[in-house]
Amino acid sequence: MVRDLTHLDETGAARIVDISGKEETVRRAVAGAVLHATPEIVEAIFGGTLKKGDAIAVARVAGIMAAKKTSELIPLCHPIPITKIGVEIERGEAPDTIAIAATVETVGRTGVEMEALTAASITALTLYDMAKALDKSMTISGVQLMEKSGGKSGDFKRVQS
Amino acid sequence: MVRDLTHLDETGAARIVDISGKEETVRRAVAGAVLHATPEIVEAIFGGTLKKGDAIAVARVAGIMAAKKTSELIPLCHPIPITKIGVEIERGEAPDTIAIAATVETVGRTGVEMEALTAASITALTLYDMAKALDKSMTISGVQLMEKSGGKSGDFKRVQS
Amino acid sequence: MVRDLTHLDETGAARIVDISGKEETVRRAVAGAVLHATPEIVEAIFGGTLKKGDAIAVARVAGIMAAKKTSELIPLCHPIPITKIGVEIERGEAPDTIAIAATVETVGRTGVEMEALTAASITALTLYDMAKALDKSMTISGVQLMEKSGGKSGDFKRVQS
Amino acid sequence: MVRDLTHLDETGAARIVDISGKEETVRRAVAGAVLHATPEIVEAIFGGTLKKGDAIAVARVAGIMAAKKTSELIPLCHPIPITKIGVEIERGEAPDTIAIAATVETVGRTGVEMEALTAASITALTLYDMAKALDKSMTISGVQLMEKSGGKSGDFKRVQS
Amino acid sequence: MVRDLTHLDETGAARIVDISGKEETVRRAVAGAVLHATPEIVEAIFGGTLKKGDAIAVARVAGIMAAKKTSELIPLCHPIPITKIGVEIERGEAPDTIAIAATVETVGRTGVEMEALTAASITALTLYDMAKALDKSMTISGVQLMEKSGGKSGDFKRVQS
Amino acid sequence: MVRDLTHLDETGAARIVDISGKEETVRRAVAGAVLHATPEIVEAIFGGTLKKGDAIAVARVAGIMAAKKTSELIPLCHPIPITKIGVEIERGEAPDTIAIAATVETVGRTGVEMEALTAASITALTLYDMAKALDKSMTISGVQLMEKSGGKSGDFKRVQS
Numbered sequence: 001m002v003r004d005l006t007h008l009d010e011t012g013a014a015r016i017v018d019i020s021g022k023e024e025t026v027r028r029a030v031a032g033a034v035l036h037a038t039p040e041i042v043e044a045i046f047g048g049t050l051k052k053g054d055a056i057a058v059a060r061v062a063g064i065m066a067a068k069k070t071s072e073l074i075p076l077c078h079p080i081p082i083t084k085i086g087v088e089i090e091r092g093e094a095p096d097t098i099a100i101a102a103t104v105e106t107v108g109r110t111g112v113e114m115e116a117l118t119a120a121s122i123t124a125l126t127l128y129d130m131a132k133a134l135d136k137s138m139t140i141s142g143v144q145l146m147e148k149s150g151g152k153s154g155d156f157k158r159v160q161s
Numbered sequence: 162m163v164r165d166l167t168h169l170d171e172t173g174a175a176r177i178v179d180i181s182g183k184e185e186t187v188r189r190a191v192a193g194a195v196l197h198a199t200p201e202i203v204e205a206i207f208g209g210t211l212k213k214g215d216a217i218a219v220a221r222v223a224g225i226m227a228a229k230k231t232s233e234l235i236p237l238c239h240p241i242p243i244t245k246i247g248v249e250i251e252r253g254e255a256p257d258t259i260a261i262a263a264t265v266e267t268v269g270r271t272g273v274e275m276e277a278l279t280a281a282s283i284t285a286l287t288l289y290d291m292a293k294a295l296d297k298s299m300t301i302s303g304v305q306l307m308e309k310s311g312g313k314s315g316d317f318k319r320v321q322s
Numbered sequence: 323m324v325r326d327l328t329h330l331d332e333t334g335a336a337r338i339v340d341i342s343g344k345e346e347t348v349r350r351a352v353a354g355a356v357l358h359a360t361p362e363i364v365e366a367i368f369g370g371t372l373k374k375g376d377a378i379a380v381a382r383v384a385g386i387m388a389a390k391k392t393s394e395l396i397p398l399c400h401p402i403p404i405t406k407i408g409v410e411i412e413r414g415e416a417p418d419t420i421a422i423a424a425t426v427e428t429v430g431r432t433g434v435e436m437e438a439l440t441a442a443s444i445t446a447l448t449l450y451d452m453a454k455a456l457d458k459s460m461t462i463s464g465v466q467l468m469e470k471s472g473g474k475s476g477d478f479k480r481v482q483s
Numbered sequence: 484m485v486r487d488l489t490h491l492d493e494t495g496a497a498r499i500v501d502i503s504g505k506e507e508t509v510r511r512a513v514a515g516a517v518l519h520a521t522p523e524i525v526e527a528i529f530g531g532t533l534k535k536g537d538a539i540a541v542a543r544v545a546g547i548m549a550a551k552k553t554s555e556l557i558p559l560c561h562p563i564p565i566t567k568i569g570v571e572i573e574r575g576e577a578p579d580t581i582a583i584a585a586t587v588e589t590v591g592r593t594g595v596e597m598e599a600l601t602a603a604s605i606t607a608l609t610l611y612d613m614a615k616a617l618d619k620s621m622t623i624s625g626v627q628l629m630e631k632s633g634g635k636s637g638d639f640k641r642v643q644s
Numbered sequence: 645m646v647r648d649l650t651h652l653d654e655t656g657a658a659r660i661v662d663i664s665g666k667e668e669t670v671r672r673a674v675a676g677a678v679l680h681a682t683p684e685i686v687e688a689i690f691g692g693t694l695k696k697g698d699a700i701a702v703a704r705v706a707g708i709m710a711a712k713k714t715s716e717l718i719p720l721c722h723p724i725p726i727t728k729i730g731v732e733i734e735r736g737e738a739p740d741t742i743a744i745a746a747t748v749e750t751v752g753r754t755g756v757e758m759e760a761l762t763a764a765s766i767t768a769l770t771l772y773d774m775a776k777a778l779d780k781s782m783t784i785s786g787v788q789l790m791e792k793s794g795g796k797s798g799d800f801k802r803v804q805s
Numbered sequence: 806m807v808r809d810l811t812h813l814d815e816t817g818a819a820r821i822v823d824i825s826g827k828e829e830t831v832r833r834a835v836a837g838a839v840l841h842a843t844p845e846i847v848e849a850i851f852g853g854t855l856k857k858g859d860a861i862a863v864a865r866v867a868g869i870m871a872a873k874k875t876s877e878l879i880p881l882c883h884p885i886p887i888t889k890i891g892v893e894i895e896r897g898e899a900p901d902t903i904a905i906a907a908t909v910e911t912v913g914r915t916g917v918e919m920e921a922l923t924a925a926s927i928t929a930l931t932l933y934d935m936a937k938a939l940d941k942s943m944t945i946s947g948v949q950l951m952e953k954s955g956g957k958s959g960d961f962k963r964v965q966s
Contacts, residue, residue, distance in 0.1 A: 015409075081724075133166075158298060181889065242563075395549055395552070797938075
């Protein structure tokens with residue numbers, strides 16, 4: 001049997017669910033994303049020469065700032081006092097991929113999964129934006145929660161396939 | 162040889178590139194995204210009963226509003242006077258997927274690829290948010306440009322694999 | 323004798339008043355608004371057929387998101403960590419009216435009256451926007467606080483006239 | 484027979500309608516709102532003494548800035564390059580009322596009714612906010628379009644009752 | 645020896661540093677800025693006649709609202725629940741200057757220096773904007789922290805030169 | 806005799822002035838700012854070693870994104886379709902200073918002075934934020950328009966003192 005979507009009430013109406021009874025605890029989430037590009041684009045972004053450009057820093061800042069905008073973007077998210085944000089951008093295992101991991105923490109009444117996922121997504125889209133003059137067929141995949149801790153619903157750790 | 166990333170100048174510094182010399186023409190982009198969930202979640206969102214809730218409408222509105230926020234999210238994007246936005250949310254081909262397609266148009270000096278991709282991404286993330294109490298292991302993939310027209314760089318149409 | 327407007331200091335200068343000494347408690351506010359339209363518009367929005375469109379959901383999401391933007395809109399409002407938002411949209415008592423009620427809660431140092439009033443107003447304006455091609459003479463009235471609880475200034479409950 | 488809501492497509496899905504085929508012309512809208520307070524509050528805001536405070540200016544600025552935020556607040560509104568905004572705040576005809584009129588102009592492809600209505604609403608809510616320590620039972624009514632010109636749908640002028 | 649920039653990690657990557665272990669205490673910061681204009685502009689803004697315009701109030705509101713936007717503007721700033729904002733705008737010591745002082749307080753885990761500095765800067769820029777038709781050569785200087793208290797890093801009080 | 810502040814009407818009320826009659830032309834502005842720090846901070850930011858961190862890129866992105874937010878920050882600024890933004894950050898002439906220059910262009914009905922000044926200010930504030938753990942007594946000065954072209958009011962070029 002299908003359980004209800006908690007963000008809708010019994011009549012199907014969207015709402016921001018009540019979290020006033022939840023405890024303020026440290027909560028943490030890590031989300032990932034992968035940009036599938038070409039080896040040339042990966043090289044252009046990571047650089048093989050002395051003079052590294054701003055590309056990675058721009059994408060990282062975009063992800064960090066997007067995490068802070070999450071409750072403006074995802075309609076039913078609570079505004080959350082974020083206490084930490086980090087975004088890692090690395091060459092992926094395959095030579096035509098870039099791997100992104102965003103970590104967000106709060107001391108709050110609800111988790112930061114959406115903040116981490118938003119940061120990872122916008123980081124990937126920003127890399128796409130900077131490289132799209134070279135190739136428009138890039139794809140973003142693997143936008144997913146890697147791990148989550150804190151709060152009553154229990155910890156989560158993705159099983160790597 | 163690798164061409165430069167156009168969003169960085171010759172010293173590697175990020176910039177918003179000059180488009181003042183480009184013509185104002187009708188430009189259009191369609192982007193897609195796929196949410197991989199469970200058949201139960203797909204059912205909970207699309208409903209099999211008479212009383213359909215707000216879930217799909219909420220996700221659609223989130224995507225539409227996100228398209229309008231693109232230049233606030235993607236640092237090197239130009240602000241663009243969008244003339245049309247549509248977001249389609251449908252059951253995917255596999256029973257555990259939801260397919261999203263976002264269409265954006267402008268009469269402007271640069272394309273709307275990033276607007277369409279941002280709309281598709283945020284729509285998918287909003288669906289994730291509403292269903293995450295049921296399953297946190299959902300994944301978003303296939304965030305990609307489907308087609309693009311208008312402007313001097315030529316039209317683009319993704320070859321379906 | 324007229325008491326001072328608390329949002330202005332003794333010289334008449336606007337300020338955001340100090341709430342650091344106030345306690346963090348659960349605070350709640352409910353605000354209403356009424357859209358006066360035509361029976362045809364009320365019918366178009368609530369639908370009389372099987373295929374209900376997104377209209378009500380769009381207006382509800384607009385109100386929910388506006389509540390979160392209150393401190394950006396009302397210059398002297400404090401930013402507040404909202405813990406719950408709900409927006410009800412119903413046929414009003416007269417056949418040409420739509421009644422809106424927005425409920426907002428926080429665990430914070432100040433009340434959420436302005437958040438509830440902003441949500442109700444923007445919900446009504448969004449309905450106006452969607453129906454304005456049918457009739458531009460619609461009017462919004464009855465934008466008012468219905469009830470308020472929590473905090474030291476005492477509870478408030480509007481006497482229905 | 485009820486005509487369709489133009490902001491929904493034939494399946495009932497919300498969208499931002501295509502305006503790329505519409506002409507860029509000067510468009511203008513004036514919207515009103517009335518705050519029903521007490522004579523004491525009206526006096527506190529308009530002042531009867533030499534030292535006028537910031538209250539009216541704060542409300543006016545709030546309205547002006549809100550007009551510029553309209554497309555962020557009303558989900559299906561197009562972003563519009565506003566060319567002029569003015570907000571008038573005056574004692575109403577009755578001694579316990581304040582009358583607001585917001586005028587917005589653009590050179591664009593669609594009208595500015597929603598911008599004017601949003602400006603009027605937020606101006607009224609800002610006055611409410613500054614006076615709410617004196618009386619929480621104030622009401623906003625008469626939020627309505629006064630006149631509109633420009634564009635193909637014809638001019639509109641409210642018949643005063 | 646140069647200590648590290650705390651906002652960058654050991655690899656040089658930007659991040660929002662972890663403040664979850666810091667205590668929620670009352671924190672306060674005062675920042676200043678000076679606008680160097682002409683005596684005529686100073687007179688136009690402060691007025692010497694009975695009918696004072698909105699200029700100072702507009703600049704003050706701009707500063708107050710900017711303080712609330714700090715974490716959207718300064719990429720590595722934490723979002724902070726501000727509990728008080730005040731902005732003073734006065735004739736400076738020299739007849740062609742305007743002196744600005746912004747005070748911000750929070751009950752939070754990190755200081756509000758950036759909020760106060762942002763408020764002072766935007767207040768000065770808003771005055772510049774309103775007077776720029778008279779003279780474009782105005783300069784803003786002295787954007788600096790005047791004092792700071794609360795938190796573990798110790799109080800700060802600028803030595804006046 | 807003092808001319809009026811154009812952003813206030815004859816009654817002193819703030820307004821966004823009508824630009825509908827102005828021509829859409831290419832307009833450009835360059836603004837500067839100087840951060841007075843310590844030689845150690847300048848060294849920490851510009852680096853003397855192989856591994857350059859994100860500091861300068863973060864400040865540059867902050868300035869670029871702030872330029873796009875100008876009309877949200879400066880109450881009486883028109884929203885403008887920016888066509889180009891660049892921010893240069895360099896060691897200043899004195900060893901304890903950092904010099905910032907922001908260039909903004911539009912094809913629009915009004916100038917982009919405020920956009921350039923806002924970009925320069927926020928870039929400087931972001932550098933301050935990243936270095937403030939090392940020294941809180943840094944000062945920003947020289948926030949000023951360097952040059953401006955396009956539009957009817959004539960070109961402007963600051964005379965270097």
